[in-house]
Structure formats: structure tokens, C-alpha cells
Amino acid sequence: MNGLSVRTKLTAWYGALFLVAGLVLVVINYLLVQSTLPDPARFASTAVAGDVAFGVAQRPDALSPAPAVRLVSGSLDEYRSSTLSTLLVGSAVALVATAALAVLFGWLMADRALRPLHDITSAARRLEAGKLDRRINLEGPPDELKELADTFDGMLDRLAESFDSQKRFVANASHELRTPLAVQRTLIEVAMADPDVPAELKKLGTHLLHTNERSERMIEGLLVLARSDRGLHARTPVRLDEITASVVRATAASAAAAGVTIETRLRPRTVAGDPVLLERLVTNLVVNAITYNASGGWVYVEVRGDPALEVRNSGPAVPPEAxxxxxxPFRRLGGAERTGDTRNAGLGLSIVRSVTQAHGGHAEAQPGRRGGLTVTVRLPPA
Incomplete structure (x- = not known):
């Protein structure tokens, strides 16, 4: 924890204020006692004068008035200094002992005063997107801390209502997205069931069915990710190198059409996660690397330990600040090479980042030294 805690600061303030108040009392007490004790010289002169008046100084063994005044004054001055020193030392010892007790009681009182804040902090740390049923329900008088706890509970009520509304929206969107895909799949299957369908059309139908199936799986995966605020509910061991090899084979035709060469170095790498989302992650990176490239350019894809995946490409220079x-989401580079580009929706790298975070990893990018972009994805091992 950086710096001092609030409890320590409050205790320090309690102790400092008590010491200041104690010092003020000690000084006032010292001044009062000092002013109350008689002046040695004046008291000695008065006492000797009284003895002379009553004839005490006329005895043969009595001292003369002047030496007697000095003797009495010295004794009284020593007594006065001893008394004030004893008072000062005793007050200092009492002040230190009482200050130690004040610091101890201040520490305990600060803990008691801040306990509701600890309850609020603990409740906030236990919150999850799917578990917003926890409340503080602080009991006590209607003070500032009670008001803070009630305000926090009210905020949780509004958040829970907002998440419930979001879940209903996701469920409705899921239905609206899956239904057209199911209708398309049925129409394609019915058309392909006709025995008179030409071979070229049947090949096209097979490709459309495969695309439709991948779209359905992708929608399911994204909806699961949208419903989860803290990642995936279920994870399975996934060979990232095999998924990457499959994606490279699937995009080989589009790379050849764009005049881009794909090079790979795929080492065995197993991660825990969702294979559909990981396939979409790799697909987005490879497709982006092909799309935002130049004719005769290259794409290099590598799977290894750390980072788990790295995709580099040639192409136009990318400003570091961009x-x-x-x-x-929906952001493209503002240069001519991407302005007005309708080939993608601007969600490629945003999906990459979301999928990576859902798997407990981290995605980052940096400009290539000779143009293009280098994207690295770090994922925890299975």
C-alpha cells in the first residue's frame, strides 16, 4: 500500500493534537506555579526584618541582617528551582505517558470510525456483473457514514437494474440474430437437396453453409462474452497453433488475390479458453494484416510461448500516436490507406482486445520499423 492509511493519519492527528494541548497545559501550569511561589530576595528581606523587629536578631549567636538575607534568599531560590524542575519533569513524564495512551485509544477509535468504510470497500470488491445482490445494510445512527452506505446500496440497486436490462437486450438480440441465420441455412439446405442442382451451385451452397455455421458459432461466442463481465464461464484446452494453421489455410486464397505472401512459424501452444473466440481473434489479425497491406507485401504469423501469438505485416507506415x-470500436487509421474503407466495420482489433481480456491476457500493437503493424497477444498457459 502506497503512503499512509487513513487510520494511521487519523491516529497521528489525534496524537499530535493531544501533545499540543498537553504542552499548552504544562506551560500554563508552569507559569502559574512560578508566579505563585514567593520571590526569594523579597521574602528573605521581609523575614529578617520581622526577626529584628521582634528582637530575635539581638541574640549573641544571631547573624547580622545582611548575611541573614543572603542565606535565606539562597535557600529559597534553591527550593524554588527544585520545585519548578520537579514540576517540569513530572509534567513531561505524565504528558508522554498520557500521549501514548491517547495514541492507543486514537488508533482504536479510528478503527471503529472507519469500520463502515471497510465494509463498503469489501462489498465493492466482492461485486461481479452477475452478482449484484450484495448490500451493506449499515446499521446505526443517521450520520455521514450511514448516508454514504445507503447511497452505495442505492447505486447497486440501479446497477443491478441496468444489468438486468442489458441481459434482456442481449437475449432479444440473440434471438433476432440467430433467426435470420437459421432461415438462411434452411433455404440453402433445401436448395442443395434438389438433385438437378449444378455442381458449381452445390459447391457454392456448401461454402455458404460453412460460412453460415461459423457465423452462428461466432454470434453464440460473442453473446456469451457480452453476458460475462469477467471473462468466460467455461474454458477448455485449445491448441492455438492448430487454430492459427486452420485460419492461415482459410485466408490463403484472399492473400493470394491481394498479392500478399503469408509466412508462419507455429510452435505447439495450448491455452485455456473458447475455441470459437480464439479462432475469431486469429482471423481478425490475419485478415487485417492482409487487408491493410500492399501488393507484393508479406504477413508473418508466429505462435510461441510468450507472446502466445504475434502477427506482423508490411504496408503503409502507422503513426505511433494512432x-x-x-x-x-469503429475506429480506423485516418490516413488515405484506410479512410473510407468499407471492407471492414472497424471492429477487428477491438474484438481482438475483448477476446484477449476475456481469456485473461493482454493485446498490444506497435508500428513496424519499415511500415505495417506488429500485434502481440499474451495469453496465460492452460
């Missing part, structure tokens, strides 16, 4: 914005 790289962070590429991970935002």
Missing part, C-alpha cells in the same frame, strides 16, 4: 485508437 496505434492506441485502433483498438477502439
Amino acid at each position: 496505434v492506441p485508437t485502433l483498438f477502439e
